Amino acid sequence: HPTEVQRKSILDAEHQIAHLLAERDLPLTPKERASNGALLHAHVATLWQTRMLRYSKLTVADEIENALSWYRITxxxxxxxxxxxxxxxxxxxxxxxxAQATNHGELAPFVQMGSWIGGDRDGNPNVNAGTMQHALARQSTTILDFYLEEVHALGAELSISTLLVGVSPELQAxxxxxxxxxxxxxxxxxRRTLIGTYARLAATARALGATNILRKEVGPAAPYANALEFTCDLQVLVDSLMGHHGAALIKPRLAMLKRASEIFGFHLATLDMRQSSDVHERVLTELLARAKVEGLxxxxxxxxxxxxxxxxxxxxRLLYSPYLHYSDExxxxxxxxxxxxxxxxxYGARAIRNYIISHTETVSDLLEVLLLQKETGLLRAEWTDAPGNAFDAELELMVIPLFETIPDLRCAARIMQDLMALPQARQLIAKQGHLQEVMLGYSDSNKDGG
Structure with a gap:
């Protein structure tokens, strides 16, 4: 948990001790065993001389860094x-x-990472637009640093010469x-391809906010427009090696890097947004009143x-006007x-995909977030002249109800049935691939009902 009381310094020391203890089960020379023992003694000494608990509260930025440290080691x-x-x-x-698979048995990317750190505002006034932007900037820097290191290492490994073996036209290009x-x-x-890939990644990292590229690129290059372009370049390397006696060179690093690019993109993890339904109601009450649509x-x-x-x-038309004064909330x-x-x-559409509504109790709690998305350009809708006054809309963030208390859990099925009875909701769900997520909580329900 990002707000865990135990410090990362303690966790790091314990991790090192565990690694050294496991190493002692391997066949070691007397010199290696003595070195292992000395390191083990040093880490144990560090552990007992390190303060175990934090004496100051973590900021959201601290929580983000704590979470990112686990990505690097796992x-x-x-x-x-x-x-x-x-x-x-x-x-x-x-x-x-x-043997018959056309893609050599490669699985489609079905696992994606998600995080709420920097996007969960429910009960945390320190989360705002700035923390969301900071979270994605740090996430992007973390994954691009990883790609840069791996591409650099791959360039050192793939020393194949065209004096000895051919390459594909795409790779040569x-x-x-x-x-x-x-x-x-x-x-x-x-190697020349990977030097170019490194240069494009470095340019991408700078464009997305990175300030420190560890190894300077050989020359300038255009940044990648999206992570898919990077994946496609890696696929060109894979295809060329497969077709020119280099299949054995794919597995050690290139296959892992290509798979990582599919999983993590340039955003690393999808940032989930969350806010309480009470806040949405207050915001819309003010917007509707200021627009003279509904005062109460x-x-x-x-x-x-x-x-x-x-x-x-x-x-x-929108309810919001840039010429009127609104509350800070x-x-x-x-x-x-x-x-x-x-x-x-x-950072791409996968960077933020979900908007979770805490304390969902009614259908209007869901519709309120749709209207707030419309106010900010995340939902673009218009009525058509088709029979039934059909609703046509593009929605960027899936609206996800969170049912947590025992009464809310009991009402969840009815609320979702009533929502899906609305043609507008059915149309949006259809455009989401006929997929609608529902989140069932555990924290409040445990407190409420045991």
Whole structure:
């Protein structure tokens, strides 16, 4: 947990001690065993002389860094490795199907990382548009640093010469576009390609906010427009090696790097947004009153709220005016949604995909967030002249109800049935691939019902 009381310094020392203890089970020379013992003694001494608990409260930025440290030592390599294990097991269990597969049995990317650190505002006033932008900038820097290290290492490994083996035309085209002009590498197209890839990644990292590239690139190059372009370049390397006696060179590093690019993109993890339904109601009460649409929205019945929200979703004009004064809470909530739209444009659609509503109790709680998305350009809708006054809309963030208390859990099925009975909701769900997530909580329900 990012707010864990135990310090990372303690966790790091324990991790090192565990590694050294495991190492002692290996066949070691007397000199190696003595060195292991000395390091073990040193880490134990560090552990007992290190303060165990924090004496000051963590900031959101601290929480973000704590979470990212675990990516570096686990997820970045372990998740691609998990895919390898599953692919190997499938190949062993179904050898004929594996042999017939056109993609060599490669699994589609079905695991994605998610995080709420920097995006969960429910009960945390320190989370705002700035913390969301900071979270994505740090996440992006973390994954791009990893890609840069791996591409650099891959360039050292793939020393294949065209004096000995051919390459694909696509690989040769990438090599020819590389900023590397060294005469020593004219016959090494893989290295030249990877030097160009490194340069493009470095340019991408700078464009996305990185300030410190550990190794300077050989020359200038255009940044990648998106992570898919980077994955496609890696696929060119894979295809060329497969077709020119280099299949054995893919597995050690290139396959892992390509898989990582599919899992993590340039955003590392999807940032989930979350806020309480009470806040949304207050914001819309103010927006509707200031726009002279409804002066007492919070006092309306549920049926009246639903009718009003659906009517507003179908109107082209916005409730918000840049020339009126609004409360700090309303300005902050709208700024956060605008920041979400900017983040998606900057880091890709996978950077933020979900908006979770805490304390969902009614259908209007869900429609309120749709209207707030419309106010900030995340939902673009218009009524058509088709029979039934059909609703046509593009929605960027899936609205996800969180049912947590025992009464809310009991009402969850009815609320979702009532939502899906609305043609507008059905249309949005259809455009989401006929997928609607529902979040069932555990914290409040445990406190409420045991």
């Amino acid at each position: 997820f970045l390599r372990e998740l691609p490795g998990l895919y390898d294990d599953i692919e190997n097991e499938i190949a062993a269990q179904f050898p004929q199907r594996h 990438l090599a020819d576009s590389s900023p590397d002009s060294s005469a020593h590498r004219t016959d090494e197209p893989y 929205y919070a006092d309306l019945s549920e049926a009246q709220k639903v009718d009003l929200l659906l009517a507003e979703l179908g109107k082209p 309303t300005n902050s909530e709208l700024a956060i949604l605008r920041a979400a739209r900017e983040i998606r444009q900057r």
